[in-house]
Amino acid sequence: MQYSIGIDIGGTNSVIGIVDKLGNIMFESKLATTNFPRIEEFVEASYQLLLPQILKLGIHEFKGIGIGAPNGNYYQGTIEFAPNLNWGEIIPLAKLFKEKFNLETTVTNDANAAAIGEMMYGAAKGMNDFIMVTLGTGVGSGFVANGKMIYGHDGFAGELGHVIAVRDGRLCGCGRKGCLETYTSATGIVRTAHEFLQLKTIESPLRNIEKITSKDIYEAAVIGDEVALAIFDFTGKILGQSLADVIAITSPEAIILFGGLAQAGKFIFEPTHKYMEENLLKIYQGKVKLLSSELKESDAAILGAASLIWKSDKG
Amino acid sequence: MQYSIGIDIGGTNSVIGIVDKLGNIMFESKLATTNFPRIEEFVEASYQLLLPQILKLGIHEFKGIGIGAPNGNYYQGTIEFAPNLNWGEIIPLAKLFKEKFNLETTVTNDANAAAIGEMMYGAAKGMNDFIMVTLGTGVGSGFVANGKMIYGHDGFAGELGHVIAVRDGRLCGCGRKGCLETYTSATGIVRTAHEFLQLKTIESPLRNIEKITSKDIYEAAVIGDEVALAIFDFTGKILGQSLADVIAITSPEAIILFGGLAQAGKFIFEPTHKYMEENLLKIYQGKVKLLSSELKESDAAILGAASLIWKSDKG
Numbered sequence: 016m017q018y019s020i021g022i023d024i025g026g027t028n029s030v031i032g033i034v035d036k037l038g039n040i041m042f043e044s045k046l047a048t049t050n051f052p053r054i055e056e057f058v059e060a061s062y063q064l065l066l067p068q069i070l071k072l073g074i075h076e077f078k079g080i081g082i083g084a085p086n087g088n089y090y091q092g093t094i095e096f097a098p099n100l101n102w103g104e105i106i107p108l109a110k111l112f113k114e115k116f117n118l119e120t121t122v123t124n125d126a127n128a129a130a131i132g133e134m135m136y137g138a139a140k141g142m143n144d145f146i147m148v149t150l151g152t153g154v155g156s157g158f159v160a161n162g163k164m165i166y167g168h169d170g171f172a173g174e175l176g177h178v179i180a181v182r183d184g185r186l187c188g189c190g191r192k193g194c195l196e197t198y199t200s201a202t203g204i205v206r207t208a209h210e211f212l213q214l215k216t217i218e219s220p221l222r223n224i225e226k227i228t229s230k231d232i233y234e235a236a237v238i239g240d241e242v243a244l245a246i247f248d249f250t251g252k253i254l255g256q257s258l259a260d261v262i263a264i265t266s267p268e269a270i271i272l273f274g275g276l277a278q279a280g281k282f283i284f285e286p287t288h289k290y291m292e293e294n295l296l297k298i299y300q301g302k303v304k305l306l307s308s309e310l311k312e313s314d315a316a317i318l319g320a321a322s323l324i325w326k327s328d329k330g
Numbered sequence: 331m332q333y334s335i336g337i338d339i340g341g342t343n344s345v346i347g348i349v350d351k352l353g354n355i356m357f358e359s360k361l362a363t364t365n366f367p368r369i370e371e372f373v374e375a376s377y378q379l380l381l382p383q384i385l386k387l388g389i390h391e392f393k394g395i396g397i398g399a400p401n402g403n404y405y406q407g408t409i410e411f412a413p414n415l416n417w418g419e420i421i422p423l424a425k426l427f428k429e430k431f432n433l434e435t436t437v438t439n440d441a442n443a444a445a446i447g448e449m450m451y452g453a454a455k456g457m458n459d460f461i462m463v464t465l466g467t468g469v470g471s472g473f474v475a476n477g478k479m480i481y482g483h484d485g486f487a488g489e490l491g492h493v494i495a496v497r498d499g500r501l502c503g504c505g506r507k508g509c510l511e512t513y514t515s516a517t518g519i520v521r522t523a524h525e526f527l528q529l530k531t532i533e534s535p536l537r538n539i540e541k542i543t544s545k546d547i548y549e550a551a552v553i554g555d556e557v558a559l560a561i562f563d564f565t566g567k568i569l570g571q572s573l574a575d576v577i578a579i580t581s582p583e584a585i586i587l588f589g590g591l592a593q594a595g596k597f598i599f600e601p602t603h604k605y606m607e608e609n610l611l612k613i614y615q616g617k618v619k620l621l622s623s624e625l626k627e628s629d630a631a632i633l634g635a636a637s638l639i640w641k642s643d644k645g
Binding site: 171172 | 401410411458473476478480481482483484485486488489490492493494496497504505506571574575576578579580581582583609612614617618
């Protein structure tokens with residue numbers, strides 16, 4: 016059996032694990048990213064964490080290290096200008112890990128890693144053309160066509176979260192206006208809640224909450240709150256419209272939704288699917304599956320990152 | 331030397347030619363598409379047209395037939411529901427040509443064929459990631475990623491002309507509203523001209539033309555007409571905004587503009603490039619070339635269609 020190391024780097028926490036080729040997670044542990052002011056310290060800590068486990072498991076054959084990270088560049092093996100990491104503008108991640116572990120290291124952004132994980136072990140198994148959409152704090156995506164991840168000319172392809180969903184719409188952290196993620200991320204839906212509570216006069220349990228989260232909106236929807244249902248309908252409309260547009264580009268077999276907001280189940284899937292179909296060009300109608308990720312949220316990051324290694328020698 | 335047959339089927343005219351692998355057109359001729367009420371008659375006429383030429387040129391080795399056609403389906407070898415062809419809903423084009431000529435036949439839509447032609451012989455030579463945009467009567471496109479055409483799961487990928495450029499905008503022939511091609515095709519820019527002439531009160535040579543064409547708008551721009559320049563600025567703005575969105579999906583090395591409207595040169599390229607850059611996410615700024623096709627308009631259809639054969643055995 017072959018093994019690989021999967022690392023998911025986040026602004027707050029990072030997850031590190033050892034995975035076999037069948038997708039079994041042999042070991043998994045967390046590091047607080049912010050504890051390491053320098054990237055070299057993070058690499059060293061990862062090494063100290065993994066070494067005893069590798070000895071304990073008696074593994075001799077590692078295929079390599081796969082890393083999912085915000086603004087991860089597949090071609091360069093770097094993290095570039097990631098807003099939530101303080102390790103410098105351009106971080107030579109693959110080089111540092113390769114030197115420390117003496118293992119081939121591949122880097123990409125977290126949504127691409129999730130897409131590859133889904134293709135190897137999840138809802139996209141056997142698919143050559145699909146789109147992975149992660150609805151978390153932001154909105155990320157990975158586009159797969161002809162069985163291969165689209166990295167683009169510069170390694171930064173697949174920023175669905177920054178497609179303009181509403182021209183001159185909400186201000187985005189990227190400095191532009193109306194990006195999809197200002198509407199359909201966990202933070203975007205909270206912005207919608209505040210807007211709707213101001214615009215509408217009807218009663219809602221959301222009015223009694225001081226600091227509304229996306230989970231509060233979900234819980235209100237579960238008990239039939241009209242405002243919460245309208246918030247999900249609006250969110251699904253914006254998402255469905257944008258999905259209809261990108262379907263016209265890559266015509267995928269399926270779109271897979273993943274992340275916090277996707278866990279709202281029918282409350283987000285039903286309006287998204289309805290508005291997606293309503294906005295599709297006729298030749299695409301009724302063809303594209305809207306699926307939920309089949310990977311456990313807690314495992315997906317590790318599996319996705321580790322899977323990079325099995326897929327990186329494809330082409 | 332190997333040869334292939336290239337056929338470009340249009341609603342009014344079709345072009346048929348013989349091309350060698352270096353891109354030299356050995357023979358080229360037109361057929362009036364509307365002269366043939368049945369597809370079988372069109373296939374027979376193509377055969378009668380080509381046979382004497384093949385004998386005359388003394389060619390013994392044909393790699394196959396490549397056909398570019400509206401709504402051409404690469405996987406099925408069919409034309410499906412093409413609004414401007416009267417040969418039935420689903421036309422088994424590849425099958426009919428293969429039977430008649432005893433040659434492998436590949437079909438795709440005209441914009442994909444143009445993209446492959448550009449990749450083999452034109453502005454995209456050596457590129458693995460680019461987007462071809464055809465600005466003709468409609469707007470077509472071909473997306474190439476990882477060196478391969480994106481056909482999508484159903485063979486119909488790449489309908490950039492039907493991405494929604496303006497939500498609830500102009501009515502499109504497809505039945506929806508605000509499609510890119512209602513603004514940035516040769517017919518779209520004429521719609522803009524009529525709108526602008528009504529809205530603005532200043533003088534313009536366009537006011538004296540009974541039936542304005544995109545060429546009239548170009549000619550007015552050449553002599554510095556303010557209304558014509560405003561029309562091009564608006565068209566470039568809509569196109570640039572949509573290009574910025576698709577760059578966030580596939581992050582191409584270049585976007586190649588082709589077709590009638592692209593021949594307006596700087597009048598369309600300058601505003602398109604300006605608004606594209608203004609609307610790009612920071613990581614893509616200054617990276618993506620906006621290029622003019624390097625194929626002669628008259629040759630491109632044939633070269634593109636014929637190239638399908640050299641590229642179809644890639645994957």
